[in-house]
Amino acid sequence: xxxxxxxxxxxxxxxxxxxxxxxxxxxxxxxxxxxxxxxxxxxxxxxxxxxxxxxxxxxxxxxxxxxxxxxxxxxxxxxxxxxxxxxxxxxxxxxxxxxxxxxxxxxxxxxxxxxxxxxxxxxxxxxxxxxxxxxxxxxxxxxxxxxxxxxxxxxxxxxxxxxxxxxxxxxxxxxxxxxxxxxxxxxxxxxxxxxxxxxxxxxxxxxxxxxxxxxxxxxxxxxxxxxxxxxxxxxxxxxxxxxxxxxxxxxxxxxxxxxxxxxxxxxxxxxxxxxxxxxxxxxxxxxxxxxxxxxxxxxxxxxxxxxxxxxxxxxxxxxxxxxxxxxxxxxxxxxxxxxxxxxxxxxxxxxxxxxxxxxxxxxxxxxxxxxxxxxxxxxxxxxxxxxxxxxxxxxxxxx
Numbered sequence: 353x354x355x356x357x358x359x360x361x362x363x364x365x366x367x368x369x370x371x372x373x374x375x376x377x378x379x380x381x382x383x384x385x386x387x388x389x390x391x392x393x394x395x396x397x398x399x400x401x402x403x404x405x406x407x408x409x410x411x412x413x414x415x416x417x418x419x420x421x422x423x424x425x426x427x428x429x430x431x432x433x434x435x436x437x438x439x440x441x442x443x444x445x446x447x448x449x450x451x452x453x454x455x456x457x458x459x460x461x462x463x464x465x466x467x468x469x470x471x472x473x474x475x476x477x478x479x480x481x482x483x484x485x486x487x488x489x490x491x492x493x494x495x496x497x498x499x500x501x502x503x504x505x506x507x508x509x510x511x512x513x514x515x516x517x518x519x520x521x522x523x524x525x526x527x528x529x530x531x532x533x534x535x536x537x538x539x540x541x542x543x544x545x546x547x548x549x550x551x552x553x554x555x556x557x558x559x560x561x562x563x564x565x566x567x568x569x570x571x572x573x574x575x576x577x578x579x580x581x582x583x584x585x586x587x588x589x590x591x592x593x594x595x596x597x598x599x600x601x602x603x604x605x606x607x608x609x610x611x612x613x614x615x616x617x618x619x620x621x622x623x624x625x626x627x628x629x630x631x632x633x634x635x636x637x638x639x640x641x642x643x644x645x646x647x648x649x650x651x652x653x654x655x656x657x658x659x660x661x662x663x664x665x666x667x668x669x670x671x672x673x674x675x676x677x678x679x680x681x682x683x684x685x686x687x688x689x690x691x692x693x694x695x696x697x698x699x700x701x702x703x704x705x706x707x708x709x710x711x712x713x714x715x716x717x718x719x720x721x722x723x724x725x726x727x728x729x730x731x732x733x734x735x736x737x738x739x740x741x742x743x744x745x746x747x748x749x750x751x
Contacts, residue, residue, distance in 0.1 A: 356536035365397045377423040426451040431494045433744045435737030438500040440516045440570035443471040448741035452553050470518040478532045495536035497740030499545035501571045506540045515607035538743045545739030547575025554730035562690040567697035569620045596678045618671040620696035624648050630663035650700050676711035683716045694729030
């Protein structure tokens with residue numbers, strides 16, 4: 353794999369740059385207060401970063417209390433990153449500016465229902481990446497950040513286990529892609545990438561201890577931030593909550609090879625399948641808005657829930673209860689300030705946030721629950737590609 357070059361800078365400059373990156377915009381005076389560095393040091397180092405084009409100085413900003421001094425921002429055009437999310441339900445790829453803004457992106461949906469699902473294969477991934485390189489020029493890119501729905505050895509850029517997405521299982525993805533496109537590549541799980549995005553630019557901004565929970569179409573996972581840093585665990589596989597066993601399972605075999613994993617009962621595709629089964633075995637007529645009872649769509653399930661269909665309500669409530677049953681022990685164990693819920697379930701059923709929150713509250717010790725917030729993702733499906741780019745920027749700037 354091509355190594356990512358790192359900027360050589362002293363600790364004080366790194367500290368300033370991180371504050372500017374995380375605060376979007378900040379004045380010199382605010383930098384002095386927040387970093388504890390002297391006026392002279394801040395002035396000198398800011399001048400150096402402006403000279404390097406790492407940051408830019410924006411015009412005078414108005415505020416409710418009068419005019420503010422010029423603000424400093426990360427230069428969005430300093431470099432770009434190609435962000436990729438290889439998912440069970442869809443594939444996303446885009447160009448992300450140095451400051452985390454998405455310049456452009458595209459989404460490819462997976463139409464095949466057979467597991468493992470084929471979204472975009474490796475050769476097609478290379479083609480898409482090369483299209484962006486050709487369009488903007490290789491010199492504009494720091495590297496490629498990838499999030500994938502599977503177990504990842506991020507240190508070695510290897511997808512260790514990816515049973516739900518075809519073509520990437522047991523693959524040294526970073527090395528292989530780096531060889532093809534001649535750029536540094538870093539790989540992590542989609543959930544961890546999204547956790548980073550929410551911490552830097554989303555609802556988890558500046559929260560030191562938080563958990564992002566991805567409740568996706570076919571997978572469930574989490575990304576854990578402890579002490580302001582991504583927590584990967586002893587062997588790099590922390591956060592795989594979708595493979596916690598539920599106590600009331602029916603001996604259902606998971607794609608991981610074990611039985612009764614949460615994913616098998618609470619991922620969105622499983623909700624659709626369970627609802628389909630219930631309406632077909634019910635004594636009541638199948639609702640007229642269901643076009644094909646064997647292949648219920650998310651929109652049809654939402655309509656059924658809106659119509660107070662007992663089966664739609666039952667599968668929704670049961671999924672929320674099971675999800676809460678896995679999140680609650682995490683809260684008792686690591687005591688975060690914030691749990692962020694993202695993915696298909698909260699996207700299609702926003703009420704799942706409060707339902708899961710109430711069930712978690714009932715199952716969690718009061719001291720752990722007392723200062724906890726449970727909120728929806730602020731970034732939606734942009735989160736993974738923004739977060740995958742943060743992998744690159746944070747390594748480049750050695751945050």
